[in-house]
Amino acid sequence: MEFPAELKYTKDHEWTKVEGNRITVGITAFAVEQLGDITLVSLDVKVGDELTSGKTFGTIESVKTLSDLYAPLNGKVVAVNQDLDAKPELVNEDPYGKGWMVVIETSDSAGIAQLMDEKSYGDHVKAS
């Protein structure tokens, strides 16, 4: 499985798109494949909430299972994808696009430095 080179990744199978101090977060195609049909995305945060790296900001449920969504780094929520409320299948259809979940504003440069590139993430997927 190939992963977009312009994104950075976490071991929890989330992708991040780093644009200055704004980070868009979603889950990878690998995570989507593992989950199967996604039926519910609960983003339990609102604009202005502070996120702590490693703490959950929501859950994603498929027919069979529930998974937590983890904040990839410290920061403040500046956007939440409300479309996923009614259309959780967007995560299946377009995980790196319309399936985005939150945008975080961060000054957590140490956190950004720890994100994996597509090659390291690919190795992580092979090992898991």
Added chain:
Amino acid sequence: MTEAAPRKTSLFDRHVAAKGRMVPFAGFELPIQYTGIVDEHQAVRTAAGLFDVSHMGELELKGEHAAAVIDYLVTNDASKLVDGQAMYTACCNEKGTILDDLIVYRAAQDRWLIVCNASNHAKMAAVFEKAAKDHCEFADRTDETALIALQGPKAFDILDQAGADAAKLRDLKSFHFRDAVIGNVRCTAARTGYTGEDGVEIFCAWNDAPALWDQLLLLGAPFGIKPAGLGARDTLRLEARLSLYGNDIDETTNPIEAGLGWVVKLDKAMFVGKDALAAVKAAPLPRKLVGFEVEGRGIARHGYPLRDVDGNEVGICTSGSPGPTVGKSIGLGYLPTAMAQVGTKFLVDCRGKNIEAVVVKTPFYKRASS
């Protein structure tokens, strides 16, 4: 005790080739899904699905007293069966709680087959072997018997293509079975299933299963057949409100509260658990297994607490998932009898979030009668 490595059914290579995602299940490696749970679910509801259920246990009892041994162990009345007929039943312990749920097949007055859950195979083999001792012959046929379920509205159209004998399986009555030839495979076909759809479950020799599987997929292709995995099997059976052992029923539940009172025949002679079940039936039931719809945004899962509208914990969810055909988030759970009436509102504690739910009539899905 060490965990043995999971076993493979004779269809393992077929599952891998079809990109089945293999998971350990009851001691076997089986596909949880191929193309996707919802896709496979819909194929079974609208066309046909093919399931490998070779992990199920098959126990054979033979001899003059086989019928009496079985009737002593199960709660339903096996003496009512005729040759070629099968029945669903519970098998209880002396406390009247459920050791397993089974299908009992009468091939002849002195030849019977019991199909048990894979998760209970060792336990049930021991129960039947012990009861058979000195009374009838017992043989565990699990390792040599494959089982394939062909389910869905197109199941018999597909069998029409599989030879003259297979085409006549359409005439088989519900919960009846007979020896058959499907394609070029000798087998036994039963008009039973675990999906809420019409169809057959087909027993054949372990090593004949790949040939049977390939032919049914090939003949079924024009009808939209798909291989279906454990995930779809679970959503299909839940919509049809068929109990899953280990989820909805187990050794802490009795058949009456589980809604399986119809398989408990207290008017038959002595059977294991009869006194306990008579006492259960004579007293008011403390709790009942009910079907419910989640009205808020959430999916009830096995083990989630159920609460009354004031937030008091009053029961437990035993099964839950989105129902792909009914289009709702559905579940089963035990609630106090006073809360078991259709329309009763309560809460499902989804990991700390209380989500509104309501008791509904079951089954959630019932196929249009043909």
